[in-house]
Amino acid sequence: MTAVSESPAVQGEGGKPLMTLDGVSQVFDTKAGPIRAVDQANLSINPGEVLCLVGESGSGKTTAARMAAGLTRPSGGQVTYDGQDIWSLKKNDFKDFRRSVQYVHQDPYASLNPTRTIQQTLTAPLLKHGVVKGKQAAAERAYELLTKVDLTPPENYLSKYPHQLSGGQRQRVAVARALTLDPKIIIADESTSMLDVSIRISVLAMLGRLRDDLGVGFLFITHDLAIAKYFGWRGRTAVMYLGRIVEFGPTPRIINAPTHPYTRALIDAIPEPDPDLTRTKNAESLRSLEIPSLAHLPSGCAFHPRCGQFEEGLCDGKVPQLVQIRPGQSAACHVVARDGADEPAA
Amino acid sequence: MTTTSPGAARATRGGSGKPLLSIRDFKVEYRTGSGTTVQAVRGVDLDLYPGESLALVGESGCGKTTFGLGLLRLLPRLGHASGQVTFNRGDGTEIDVLGLDGRDLRQFRWRDAAMVFQGAMNAFNPVLKIRGHMHDTMRAHTKATKQEIEERAAELLRLVRLEPERVMDSYPHELSGGMRQRVLIAMSLLLEPEVLILDEPTTALDILTQRSVVDVLHEVRERLGFSMIFISHDLSLAAELADRVATMYAGRIIETGGVRDMFYKPRHPYTLGLIKAVPPIVGDLPDLESIPGGPPSLANLPKGCAFHPRCKFATDECQEVDPPLIPITDEPGDAHDVACIHSDEVHLERRTAS
The missing domain is CATH 3.40.50.300 (P-loop containing nucleotide triphosphate hydrolases)
Structure with missing residues (x-):
């Protein structure tokens, strides 16, 4: 299924x-x-x-x-x-x-x-880029933006400094700032x-x-x-x-339905918030734990020293190109390109 | 109202026999600059049984790390721990951990209980090779010869799937994050402690690296059979590694139980909220829910149940009473304790993934 x-x-x-x-x-x-x-x-x-x-x-x-x-x-x-x-x-x-x-x-x-209040942070780009005319309009727009990112009521936040906010609130402010210029x-x-x-x-x-x-x-x-x-x-x-x-x-x-061995390894490696499920997961075994350095990339497919499906002569020769495996889905793997991908058993 | 300690009879149970570590009414206070004190851990009762793996979960600022530091008496100068922490050594001696000092305290640390810190890089001396760390640790605690230290270190490094020949002569900065974390685990096991406290052991590691550290933990625990308390904000990791889970909120444990009970039948709204906020990787698009707001400031706790301002089950009564942690099952060996007056209404509907 x-x-x-x-x-x-x-x-x-x-x-x-x-x-x-x-x-x-x-x-x-x-x-x-x-x-x-x-x-x-x-x-x-x-x-x-x-x-x-x-x-x-x-x-x-x-x-x-x-x-x-x-x-x-x-x-x-x-x-x-x-x-x-x-x-x-x-x-x-x-x-x-x-x-x-x-x-x-x-x-x-x-x-x-x-050193800037939230209001200053949000109005600076508005004024600089001339999105609104005048400080009053900028303040109103800042108010709107805070509402959009669920920092309500905005008047509680406008005069605050970043250190007075929690991490989540700060990230909302960062998003509001990104929204200033539409x-x-x-x-x-x-x-x-x-x-x-x-x-x-x-x-x-x-x-x-x-x-x-x-x-x-x-x-x-x-x-x-x-x-x-x-x-x-x-x-x-x-x-x-x-x-x-x-x-x-x-x-x-x-x-x-991942096809590339690397994607599959990543997905298998993630623990689930479900004790029975996470303990019965079969992780694809990797041949090596160490990530190669970008300065000394392995020949051919860069994943081959770690890949469980490594085939000598095939994988360490040429760099694999992204090719379509299924409609809309492509992978860069010699083995998958040759053998195709199995549909996952659901 | 201050928290009433439910006392030994109602302490979180699990496992069987005599607990290895028995914690009663454990509190940690920090003095602040303005002369006031803030209670970061507000009365925790907990038992850790031999061979057990206990996960301590909760958001940042709930007191998890402070709890771990307090247990090993590693608090900064302004922190003060009180209550009763008893460690039952394998040879039958009982140790009052909070009363230890000097030599005895050094003996307790690392030999009886060791800690693996979050942020492996900061736990090392950057100008000392791994060999130096191993030798320093062993020499400070034992009379082992150089040869013995070399052998013991190599054995443990192999156990965490590292090559001793390569790692021993490296400086910490020459190792990758995952390797450093594994070296730290190996080091913590040098003196065969009976308890290992791991504080966010895999946070900030890449997924595949995290997986290797988790697998290593599974393996060494099977091999060496120590107990562990691991502190994590990652519930998936708790699901994977723990036998028992304790949820911490605003300095208290508000729910504890076996890992399956906690994940399939959580009874505290906060645990339920945490589970519902974790995106699973298997299956279709999940329905997730966030917990509104954030953890309260410990200097200014809400009246009654500390969770009530964020709780959708809250009633007027919740603003009055801070409920104690009480058992909700009578089955022996299957303890599940909750501190919530509405625990009967809390149910998790879980879509089965298969």
């Missing part, structure tokens, strides 16, 4: 993607030699769509996000927004692009200016990973409402597949490993 329900928004096909990353790479030059933090990644975000980027630390998630936000220029490939290469935009158009794509960082303790895409980089479980869900629910009500698209970055599942169920998920996208597809397929 397959328990996967294909929801209509999964593919988001038909519409033109709002943002694309076409074969983008980012190479950092270090003393140890060049490091390919992201290698030829292809991604696209449709208007109002959630695209989840998951992977362990060092997989290149944040580097990819920074390129998408226009914070760093890719060493290769192209980032387009609304059909145009963002690095060939005129100064004013680039400014518009930066307004449309906003970033919410991981650490709400570090991302808010400690973005089309919010890049949420591990935005809920520092929050307590109980609070995480309410922040995610708030973000989900923004997605539905305001039609904001999300590039949602997390190391936690369970969170990606919860927030990105109607969207798509890309799994990254050592700078490459190794599996890509509709989120329900990635979670319930």
